[in-house]
Amino acid sequence: MLYDRDGDVLFFDIGGERKEALTEPFLENIYVRIDPDTLKIEGFTVVGFQHNFLPHNRLFRLALEAYMPDILAGKALHFEGEPARLVAHMFLAAASHTAR
Numbered sequence: 001m002l003y004d005r006d007g008d009v010l011f012f013d014i015g016g017e018r019k020e021a022l023t024e025p026f027l028e029n030i031y032v033r034i035d036p037d038t039l040k041i042e043g044f045t046v047v048g049f050q051h052n053f054l055p056h057n058r059l060f061r062l063a064l065e066a067y068m069p070d071i072l073a074g075k076a077l078h079f080e081g082e083p084a085r086l087v088a089h090m091f092l093a094a095a096s097h098t099a100r
Contacts, residue, residue, distance in 0.1 A: 001067075001077040001087075003049060010049035010071070014042055014079075014088050029053070044091060063090050 002011045013033075021033035021042040029047040034040070046053050050072060054061055061068065064087070067077055079087050 001071060001079065003071050003074050005072070005074050008048055008050050010044075010046040010053070012044045012046070012087070012091065014085070018043070041088065044088075059093065060090065063087075 001013070003009070004011070019035065019042055022036050023031050023033050023045065026032040026044070029052060031045040031047075032041055033043040033045065035042050064071065070077060
């Protein structure tokens with residue numbers, strides 16, 4: 001997970017290293033990255049993370065509360081294996097709630 005403070009964009013990759021992927025719109029200002037060979041979700045990109053996404057996603061803020069200072073400071077965080085899948089599911093739930 002990497003946050004670009006200047007652009008207010010969060011890049012969340014599931015697993016370790018970033019791979020080539022197709023980027024498709026998911027919800028307003030949220031894009032999903034999909035492996036073109038396996039069609040597995042590789043990650044998400046959130047435009048307007050601090051100013052649009054966080055204010056409307058209490059679930060995400062609470063679940064990653066301990067990491068928020070590092071995220072907003074632009075420090076790279078790595079979630080792999082099961083933790084990455086849990087964060088991805090939580091992100092999808094928060095994003096789906098936003099869409100309602």
